[in-house]
Amino acid sequence: IVLTQSPGTLSLSPGERATLSCRASQSVTSTYLAWYQQKPGQAPRLLIYGGSSRATGIPDRFSGSGSGTDFTLTISRLEPEDFAVYFCQQYNKSLTFGPGTKVDIK
């Protein structure tokens, strides 16, 4: 399953809402969709698993939704520490990651 993320880069200001898209080449059971955040020089950090469940310690401004082939990560109000790269991952059939969306400061 190939994952495509859009946009490639999202330029926003702190306090704005971020909407990131992850599209799969074939249907993915939402139970098997995850989102990660990665900052330079760090390993990825799990944000969302099972399509919409927040991992431990993840603020509620992060939310995941979607089904079938279209999934969304929403950050309701961007904080300075949220500017990073975000990856989606499916683990329905084997495991694949999307290419990432960079959220940078406008």
Add this chain to the structure above:
Amino acid sequence: EVQLVESGGGSVQPGRSLRLSCVAPGFTFKDYAMHWVRQTPGKGLEWVSGISYRSANKGYADSVKGRFTVSRDNAKNSLYLEMNSLRVEDTAMYFCARPIRVGAIGAFDIWGQGTTVTVSS
């Protein structure tokens, strides 16, 4: 503290071999499937290989199938990746990663710091 610590990376010529290790103190390693994920400089993430908790099931990305072998030693809380016939395109940071819960396949909540593999002539 739950953590993963990789080692074994380095610089090698094409065609040579390397063995990566990942030690997992701080949790019941033997209960979890474990995975290797790599990331090329400035690029995205690629799942490389995974192994079930008792080693009965192993999986590989097509790009490494037949060249890489994953294994584990639950008595030593350790995960390994034997990499043979290395290619330039295998150059990457290699992470070991643990799924969020026992029985889960994906959704990695614990990652190591990574070990760098450079394949160059």
